[in-house]
Amino acid sequence: MIFDGAEIVVLAMITLDVLRRRRNMFNTLIRVCKSIPLVAAALLLTVPAWSQEDAATLFKSKCAACHGPDGKAETSMGKALKIRDLGLAAVQSQSDSQLTEIITKGKNKMPAFDGKLTNEQIAGLVTYVRELGKKH
Numbered sequence: 001m002i003f004d005g006a007e008i009v010v011l012a013m014i015t016l017d018v019l020r021r022r023r024n025m026f027n028t029l030i031r032v033c034k035s036i037p038l039v040a041a042a043l044l045l046t047v048p049a050w051s052q053e054d055a056a057t058l059f060k061s062k063c064a065a066c067h068g069p070d071g072k073a074e075t076s077m078g079k080a081l082k083i084r085d086l087g088l089a090a091v092q093s094q095s096d097s098q099l100t101e102i103i104t105k106g107k108n109k110m111p112a113f114d115g116k117l118t119n120e121q122i123a124g125l126v127t128y129v130r131e132l133g134k135k136h
């Protein structure tokens, strides 16, 4: 079969078109691959944000009656029980495990939350108490 000029031009155009489409597909694939770490990073960022929100909600429902919504214990219970502001250096200087122990086992008039909250929830509350310290 012998091609004339016009046929060769058409064939060349088709070949170029196929090549261009392949390149587009390749580019799309690269774009998708590049966005995977972004999606993963977004997920990683939102997961702790959720648990932090959980801790804030828990603090309001389980702790704020005595400690106040801001942890400053400016409540009648807080005053009656002489609770320290959770943001104070004297409170914040305690280790995470000491704070965990107080929340889990209780201390004097501070009720124990062992069995009422999971270890993860208590760990979230310790992080939340640290946040209260930073706002101080």
Ligand code: HEC
Residues within 6 Å of the ligand: 059, 062, 063, 064, 065, 066, 067, 077, 081, 082, 083, 084, 086, 090, 091, 094, 099, 102, 103, 107, 108, 109, 110, 111, 113, 125, 129
């Ligand atoms: C019935 C009131 C009450 C509730 C509810 C309560 N606490 Fe307390 N909390 C206290 C009292 C009283 C103390 C002081 C204990 C002491 O040192 O004698 C205290 C102490 C603490 C401390 C240590 C502060 C310090 O002075 O070293 C932390 C941390 C703490 N509470 C966290 C929490 C968290 C988190 C919750 C909610 C899950 C909670 N508390 C719920 C009464 C309460």
